[in-house]
Amino acid sequence: MAFYFLLFLIIFIIVMSLRTLFLPSALQEKYISWQSFVYLLFIYSTLFIGFGLIYFLLMQIGLEVLIENGQKIDSRKLYELQSSLYFSGVTLFSIGYGDLSPVGYGRFIAIMEGMIGYTIPASFVVRTVIDFRKDQT
Template structure:
């Protein structure tokens, strides 16, 4: 069951990225509320997805992250908040150092950081590629 959930989370992340990199078509406006919401949802899916991956690996006994201020073992709710925090800090910046990836977590963090840097570029490029100014003139 654990493997099925793990694979389902990875598929959700990949589908969010597929929609970003290969959309059917964005809204006809270069800058629109719909495009902004789409970008926010893509970031949320990736952030929560990687956070769940960190949590699941931790619950399997693999050490994926180490906190600098924790002395004992936390319950799963605390681990969930810490893993989503690590995911968010990795996706949106370079991290603060209070939660440090270890082991396989380092590879996951590298992948997530790479996605965090390429998503805005892909979004902007896709918006301009799909933009058709003749549609605006017809309205």
């Protein structure tokens, strides 16, 4: 029961963080600024930690979602958490070194995370252009 609650909570936080990209008043400062940079940093951090925790939670219930160099990840909890966060980071930023690979449900989650990682900069730029055009009229 706690697993499903935590999973729902993490997904809710991720969705609410992404939702701010599409709200008209998401950025008070509409152009590129330090505030915009910190805003993007917050969104990326939320996604990075959120997806990492999803991978970690799935491993805790016995699902194999990540493998390291073709073998099951060491079952020490701290190492699983580190590996989950590391994989989430390299997937979100599309680096993908290849030392950790998704398997099973992890593949679907990694694809979703990668697509979100690609669309965040584009949506931020589009949002900035739309706000700039509104200010020009």
